[in-house]
Amino acid sequence: MNLTEKQLAKKYVYNGKIINLRVDDALLPNGKTALREVVEHPGGVCVAALTDQDEILLVKQFRYPYMEEILEIPAGKRDSKEEAPLECGKRELREETGAVAGEFVFLGELYPTPGYCDEVIYIYAAKNLTFGETDPDDDEFLDVIKMPFNEALERVLSGEIKDAKTQTAVLKLKILKDSGRF
């Protein structure tokens, strides 16, 4: 089946700090038109970093949309769509946790909610860590936690860790570790 939709018109309804929102008219495969709401985001990078003791670095952050503190792997948004994902990942890991990694492995991309958002999150695993000073953003408040990897895995499987990038990274890493690929 031909599934392709075409952009007929676009209108920005919001241009903001982290996101923009546009509402487009799209041509559907059946010749009809429909509204398409698109949240634009420059994209993000996250890093599942393991210590030599097989602990994973997590950050506890208050996430305003949920009014909850949640556990996530270190992550941040790209300065622009031109910033290389790995450079962004190295910067966010260092700023949020103070860690510098000797080795990075790319674990793939994540489309968090493809129905209405264009964000792409690049996922890395990292090891051979050394630690220096943290340098969080001015409006960023977080606690850094080192958690045994198997405990983080259990908290993903039990449903306690809900963040999409963290679940995906921890689960991929488990399978890669078990098969000797990390």
Place this chain on the structure above:
Amino acid sequence: MNLTEKQLAKKYVYNGKIINLRVDDALLPNGKTALREVVEHPGGVCVAALTDQDEILLVKQFRYPYMEEILEIPAGKRDSKEEAPLECGKRELREETGAVAGEFVFLGELYPTPGYCDEVIYIYAAKNLTFGETDPDDDEFLDVIKMPFNEALERVLSGEIKDAKTQTAVLKLKILKDSGRF
């Protein structure tokens, strides 16, 4: 560290079909204020459904924000925040694939992009399938694909399958299957 932020003011800048967008003033832990952009969404439900031949049901859909056809497990949004997630999952599975499942297992919640969006996606696994007619929404065009589970897993690990809920569900299911928990 106290990480809590408080809502000081909220203003809707868009009320739409699938999402709303508000921009709030928030009180930070250090006493300063900051803008917080919040995409509001009623929440979604997805179902990783396995046939008796260990195939997973996938749908190929054109996702307008990426201008790409992507593979995902069947999913949809709740009619409202009051709709029970499991009922929504049963409806979406039937409408998109024609399948009715004899058994559902809850795999947890997913926060797709917690920095600026309040969507919660409920993840289910399902088995003991029987098939009837599909009944897609008017502006929904999709192909249903039955793929061997191990092939879907490899496509997640290789980075070809990028959708967050699909990656999380397939990876969790792999670990639960391997340990005899599904």
